[in-house]
Amino acid sequence: xxxxxxxxxxKSRVSARLAAIAESATLAVDAKAxxxxxxxxxxxxxxxxxxxxxxxxxxxxxxxxxxxxxxxHRYTPAAGLPALRDAIVAKTKRDSGFECQSSQVLVTVGGKxxxxxxxxxxxxPGDEVICPAxxxxxxxxxxxxxxxxxxxxETTEETEFKVTVEQLERAKTPRTKVLLFVSPDNPSxxxxxxxxxxxxxxxxxxxDVWVVTDxxxxxxxxxxxxxxxxxxLVPEIADRCVIVNGVAKTYAMTGWRVxxxxxxxxxxxxxxNFQSHTTSNVSNVAQYxxxxxxxxxLDDVARMRSAFERRGNLMHELLTxxxxxxxxxxxxxxxxxxxxxxxxxxxxxxxxxxxxxRERSPVRFRHCPATVMRHSTQVx
Numbered sequence: 001x002x003x004x005x006x007x008x009x010x011k012s013r014v015s016a017r018l019a020a021i022a023e024s025a026t027l028a029v030d031a032k033a034x035x036x037x038x039x040x041x042x043x044x045x046x047x048x049x050x051x052x053x054x055x056x057x058x059x060x061x062x063x064x065x066x067x068x069x070x071x072x073h074r075y076t077p078a079a080g081l082p083a084l085r086d087a088i089v090a091k092t093k094r095d096s097g098f099e100c101q102s103s104q105v106l107v108t109v110g111g112k113x114x115x116x117x118x119x120x121x122x123x124x125p126g127d128e129v130i131c132p133a134x135x136x137x138x139x140x141x142x143x144x145x146x147x148x149x150x151x152x153x154e155t156t157e158e159t160e161f162k163v164t165v166e167q168l169e170r171a172k173t174p175r176t177k178v179l180l181f182v183s184p185d186n187p188s189x190x191x192x193x194x195x196x197x198x199x200x201x202x203x204x205x206x207x208d209v210w211v212v213t214d215x216x217x218x219x220x221x222x223x224x225x226x227x228x229x230x231x232x233l234v235p236e237i238a239d240r241c242v243i244v245n246g247v248a249k250t251y252a253m254t255g256w257r258v259x260x261x262x263x264x265x266x267x268x269x270x271x272x273n274f275q276s277h278t279t280s281n282v283s284n285v286a287q288y289x290x291x292x293x294x295x296x297x298l299d300d301v302a303r304m305r306s307a308f309e310r311r312g313n314l315m316h317e318l319l320t321x322x323x324x325x326x327x328x329x330x331x332x333x334x335x336x337x338x339x340x341x342x343x344x345x346x347x348x349x350x351x352x353x354x355x356x357x358r359e360r361s362p363v364r365f366r367h368c369p370a371t372v373m374r375h376s377t378q379v380x
Contacts, residue, residue, distance in 0.1 A: 021145060025137040049186060049334065050254040053307075055289075056300040059251060062292030063285050072284040078276035080107025080260070081287045087294040088260050095218060096229035098243070104268050107287060109279050111216050111246035111259035116142040118212045118242045118261050119178070121271045123148035127177035130209075132163040134337065136186045143180075151176070157339060160328055161188035162196060165203045178210040181230060184217040184332025189312070191225040191331040194233065201234030211241045216259075219250045219301050221332040222309040239264050249334075250301055251293040258282055258290040308334045 012019070029047030036043040054060075066072040079085065085102040092098050108114040115138065123129065125147035131139055132153050140150040153171050155161045168179065181200065183192040192200070204211050211230060218227040231238040246259030261271065275281075312330040319327045324342030 017145070021141050022137075024141075048254070049249070051249065051252040051304060051308075051334070053252040053304050055252050055256070056293070056296070058296050059253070059289050059292045063256075063289040066285045066288035072288060074284070076281045076284055076287065078281055079272045080105065080282060081284070081291065084287050084291045084294075087291055088262070091294045092243075092245075092262065096215070096227070097232040098229050098238075098262075100262050104262050104265060106261050106268055106271050106275060107282050107290075108246075108259045108261060108275065109282050110257040111214070111244055111248055112138055112142075113279070114244040114246065114259040114261040115139065115212070115214065116145065117271050117274060118244055118263070119143050119146035119148055120274060121263075121267050122146075122178055122210055122212070122242065124177075126175060128173060128175040129178040129180060129212075130163075130168060130171055130176060131180050132182075134161065134187055135180070135182070139180060148178070149175070155188075157326065157328060160331075161185065161190045161337065162192055163200070165199050168200065168203055172207060172209075176207070176209055178212055179204050180212050180214070182214045184221060184225075184227065186217065186333050187335045188337045189328065189330035189333050189335045191221055192228065194226070194228050197228045197230050198233050201230045201237045204240070205234060205236045208240070211237055213241060213243055215243055215245045216249050217333040218245070219298070220305055220308060220334060222305075222312060222330060225331040227332070242267060247290045247293050252304065253289070253293065256286045256289055258286050312336065 026048045030045055031047075033043045033045030033047055037045075082102065084107055085105040088105050088107070089100055089102050092100060106114070106117070108117060119129065119142050123143065123146040127148045128151045129143045129148045130153060131143065131150045132155055134155070135152075140152075143150045151171055151173075153163050153167050155163055155167075179200070181192075183197065184190070201211070203209075213230050215227070215229060218229075221227050229243070231241045231243065242261055242263035244259065244261050247256065248254040248259070261268075263271070281287075312334065315336045316327055316329045319325050319336060319338045322343065325338050325340055326342065327336055327338035330336055
C-alpha cells in the first residue's frame with residue numbers, strides 16, 4: 001500500500017471539546033468597539049453589559065487597604081474568604097429572603113465562572129438543559145463545555161420574552177436535567193412575576209428538574225416590577241436549585257471578577273473541589289472589595305438603578321418612535337431588545353447584521369430573529 005493511501009494517524013492540535021466553543025460574542029463586540037475608538041472613530045459599544053459608573057469609593061478604598069496588608073498576599077481557602085462567604089449568606093437573606101449556610105457558598109472568578117461551575121457540577125454528557133431564548137450567549141457554551149446539551153425554547157414579544165409552563169412541558173424529555181432561569185433577564189429585560197416564578201418552580205419540582213437561577217440583576221428592576229427568588233417562593237425546589245450571582249452589575253464591579261454560587265451541600269462540595277484544581281481562589285484584593293460592597297449598604301446601588309431606569313425609558317421612547325420598530329419597555333437589567341423586522345422587512349438576523357454593521361462586527365446572533373440587542377447603560 002502506498003503511503004498516500006495509508007490512513008492518517010495525525011491527531012488534531014486542538015481538542016474537539018474546545019474547538020466547538022465559540023468566542024464570547026459580547027466580549028468580541030466590545031473589543032471591536034474599543035479598537036475602533038482607539039483609531040479615533042466615534043463608536044458606541046453595544047457589546048459587554050457593564051455599568052459606566054465607577055466602582056463606589058468605599059469599595060476601592062477597601063481594596064487599597066487589602067493590597068497593603070501582607071495577609072492578603074497569600075492563598076485563601078478555595079471556597080473564598082470566610083468573612084465574604086458569611087456576608088453573602090447575610091446579603092442573600094436580606095435581599096431575597098433565602099436562608100443558607102456559609103458552607104453552601106462558593107466565591108468564584110466572576111459570575112460567568114459561577115455559571116460554568118454550576119453546569120459542570122450538575123451535567124453529565126447528554127443531559128439536556130432547557131435554555132429559554134433570547135439568552136446571554138455564554139449560557140449554551142457553558143452548558144456544552146460541561147457535557148450538557150442546550151434545549152432551546154423560543155419566546156416572543158407576546159409573552160414578554162418569558163417562557164411558560166406549557167412550553168416547558170412540551171420541551172421536557174427523559175434527558176432533561178436542568179432548567180436555566182434568569183430574572184431579570186439578559187438581553188430581553190423581562191422580569192418574571194411572583195406568580196410566574198412560583199408556577200415555573202413548582203413545575204420543576206414536580207418533574208425533578210434542577211434549576212440554575214441567575215440572579216445577577218436582582219437589584220435592577222423598574223416600573224413597579226420586582227425581583228423574586230425562586231427557592232424562596234418555592235421551598236421544595238431549594239434542594240435542587242443552584243443560585244449564581246455576583247457584584248459586577250449591582251456595584252459597577254465588572255472588572256473585579258467576583259461572583260458566587262449557592263447550592264445544596266453535596267453539589268457545593270463537588271464545586272469547591274473542582275475550583276480547588278482550576279482557579280484555586282479569587283484574588284484576595286477583589287474579595288475584600290466585594291466584602292466592602294456587600295456590607296456597605298445600597299445607597300450607591302439605588303442611585304445607579306435610578307439612572308438606569310431613566311436611560312431605559314429614554315431608549316425605549318427613542319426606539320419606538322422609529323416607524324417599523326417595536327420594543328418592550330425594559331422591566332429590569334439594563335437592556336432594550338427591539339424588534340426591527342418591520343423596519344427592514346426581513347426576519348433574518350444575519351441580514352440585519354449585514355445591513356447594520358457591514359461585517360465590521362464579529363458578533364454571532366443566535367436565537368434572536370428579527371431582533372437586535374441594545375445596551376442602555378450609556379444613554380443620557
